[in-house]
Amino acid sequence: MNFDDSAKNWDTDKRINRAKIIANEISNSINIGNNYSAMEFGCGTGLVSFNLYNKFKSITLIDSSKGMIDIVKSKIDKSKIDNMFPYCLDITDEDSLNKKFDVIYSSMVLHHIHDIEAIISKFYELLNEDGYLCIVDLDEDDGKFHKKYPDFHGHNGFNQDEFKNILISAGFKDVQSNTFFYDEKIVEGEKINYSLFLIKGRK
Numbered sequence: 001m002n003f004d005d006s007a008k009n010w011d012t013d014k015r016i017n018r019a020k021i022i023a024n025e026i027s028n029s030i031n032i033g034n035n036y037s038a039m040e041f042g043c044g045t046g047l048v049s050f051n052l053y054n055k056f057k058s059i060t061l062i063d064s065s066k067g068m069i070d071i072v073k074s075k076i077d078k079s080k081i082d083n084m085f086p087y088c089l090d091i092t093d094e095d096s097l098n099k100k101f102d103v104i105y106s107s108m109v110l111h112h113i114h115d116i117e118a119i120i121s122k123f124y125e126l127l128n129e130d131g132y133l134c135i136v137d138l139d140e141d142d143g144k145f146h147k148k149y150p151d152f153h154g155h156n157g158f159n160q161d162e163f164k165n166i167l168i169s170a171g172f173k174d175v176q177s178n179t180f181f182y183d184e185k186i187v188e189g190e191k192i193n194y195s196l197f198l199i200k201g202r203k
């Protein structure tokens with residue numbers, strides 16, 4: 001999937017509304033301290049973080065798509081927000097983040113990442129002691145969610161129990177997950193149902 005191409009038209013009402021619900025679920029699931037730093041992995045146009053920037057001292061926004069990062073940069077400039085810092089990079093094959101965070105969160109990204117164990121271990125390394133990891137992604141799906149993208153070679157959602165075991169094996173404690181969002185979308189004329197879960201763990 002080419003996210004550079006979709007960046008300009010990413011901010012639909014449906015995605016904006018869904019991002020608000022996702023941001024609320026993330027912030028209600030953890031205790032955010034006054035001086036906490038956060039990192040959003042795969043921020044896209046920043047839809048989730050625009051609902052969270054006033055809860056953190058700073059948010060580092062990471063995305064490997066230059067198109068997405070260009071859009072989020074222009075939105076940050078326009079809104080004159082001074083605590084969100086976007087970077088175009090792929091932390092799955094670069095080691096260029098020399099900073100640690102109190103919270104790492106991610107929405108609808110992990111199903112695009114091939115090696116889930118490796119990225120979860122990377123998040124563990126990048127967290128401060130007692131830091132939180134919050135991941136929002138698709139519950140198991142039969143492939144219909146991405147049916148119109150023949151070049152999609154990611155995961156057709158995740159089994160929450162298997163995902164919990166990956167976090168536990170990486171060293172996370174207090175691992176919990178729950179489904180919190182149910183929706184439908186039209187894919188090639190067919191109505192499909194999907195749901196999203198949040199999984200969290202603590203370093």
Ligand SMILES: C[S@@+](CC[C@H](N)C(=O)[O-])C[C@H]1O[C@@H](n2cnc3c(N)ncnc32)[C@H](O)[C@@H]1O
Nearest residue numbers: 003042043044063064065068090107108109112
């Ligand atoms: C489905 S979009 C979700 C965007 C945003 N989180 C949202 O909820 O609107 C997935 C995003 O993950 C980014 N992404 C995919 N693989 C990545 C990687 N290895 N490193 C950083 N970003 C990645 C894509 O560029 C894209 O912006």
